[in-house]
Amino acid sequence: MRIGIPREIKNNEKRVAIIPSMVEELVSNGNEVCVETKAGEQSGFNDIEFESAGAEIIKDTKKVWDCEMVMKVKEPLPEEYQYFRENLILFTYLHLAAEPSLTDELQKNKVTAIAYETLALKDGSLPLLTPMSEIAGRMSVQIGARFLEGTFDGKGVLLGGIPGVAPATVTIIGGGVVGVNAAKIAIGLGAHVKILDVSAKRLREIDDQFNGRVETLMSNPQNVSNAVASADLLIGAVLIAGAKAPQIVKESMVKAMKANSVIVDVAVDQGGCIETIDKITTHENPVYLKHEVVHYAVANIPGSVSRTATLALTNATAIYANSLATLGIEKALIKHPELQSAINIHDGNIIHPAIAEAHKKEFVSFS
Known part of the structure; x- marks a missing residue:
């Protein structure tokens, strides 16, 4: 799978969704990683480090978004909605209950939106949200x-x-x-x-x-x-x-x-x-x-301590990113059943009940 890592554009958001060691692991498992130039600069990771780990450094933001799976830190902003398309896997923090326009755009474009913050283990803990919390x-x-x-x-x-x-x-x-x-x-x-x-x-x-x-x-x-x-x-x-x-x-x-x-x-x-x-x-x-x-x-409070926050976030997301990229969604769900709680939108439907309730929309079970 091709994984794209765009540079964050939210005000003073200095985190990045991937670090060189994650790139190395993804590439060793047969994936391709495309990192937008300077995406990791403000977290202390430069283009040379990513390139040395096996990533392709890309200047064109659209080409990064053209990858099969895009990993971010924060929810896409309106200027990024133009990159949404059917069959795109988006893996990031989304907080859709408070984002009606983003929810609509993801549905309309049939993006598979997987949210860090709703991934829950059997005990109710939220392993991808906890480090930022x-x-x-x-x-x-x-x-x-x-x-x-x-x-x-x-x-x-x-x-x-x-x-x-x-x-x-x-x-x-x-x-x-x-x-x-x-x-x-x-x-x-x-x-x-x-x-x-x-x-x-x-x-x-x-x-x-x-x-x-x-x-x-x-x-x-x-x-x-x-x-x-x-x-x-x-x-x-x-x-x-x-x-x-x-x-x-x-x-x-x-x-x-x-x-x-x-x-x-x-x-x-x-x-x-x-x-x-x-x-x-x-x-x-x-x-x-x-x-x-x-x-x-x-x-985005943790964005101001971007080095610490990026390391803490990627410690938690790496295992799921690798499974999604290497196995695909269906097999990744077998390996990590908790991933189903992270799927917020799929094929134009709202898959998470709390988000459906927040927007007074229909909830559809993932299948």
Whole structure:
């Protein structure tokens, strides 16, 4: 199979979908890899390294997209829709529940769209999403700490405080991978941390994991309202695989926050779990002020640590990319049955139930 790796064009998206060692493995298994020139440059992988591993370096973006399977990091942007066609396999992060126009275009052109973020193992874990969730969770606290500085219109608060001065309060909505990784960094910086989740079992696990250093709360409207009001930094970390994120934090709750507090909504690429996150921002212009609260709504947070993120992502995707390319979809599904949960669109049909529900469209089982 010919695999194309285009250069990412999303604002300040510096990751790349493949690394030279993956190229070497794919080529050794009889595949061809076409990498758009400079696709890996901002992740520290140059054209010479890819070429030495066996890739063909291509300057023409269209030729890269003409390959049988295209691997990306982020969802295609409107200017890339022109490359869609029947029988194209697209393997990338898609987040289709929050992307109606992209969903329509993929359906119309009968692209087989395979999403990293919905691939689920039997235990419910999401192996291709987890590494980026780990990074985004950890970075959410770094980002929040920066924007709490007065230089960036924040409260002028040091997250960990100092002796004689209380630390900041970090409220995390959601106790999954993002939430736990955010808590690790916030605790390490000395903040007072609250985590809210709908699962009592999960809260017990978090309490054990952090030896009581995190305040755990059931996620109900009263607890959310109180925890949001007390937050210096509020982190949205809610995920329902494949589905649009539920808006847990209402606008009235944000209005009750202290002036110049900070919100970082990691769920923004799934529509956001905070009602006042009503637009996606970019790394160039990452924040806006609403109700005197600083809102950070960048949808590709890990893109700013591209070297780490690229290595973490390809560690997870390599095995599936190799199977899809070498065996084809049908045989790859026999080897890795979990791949079926990653197929979002095939032959013009929506194959994932959560995406069908999000767009009020028909769900069709993959066959």
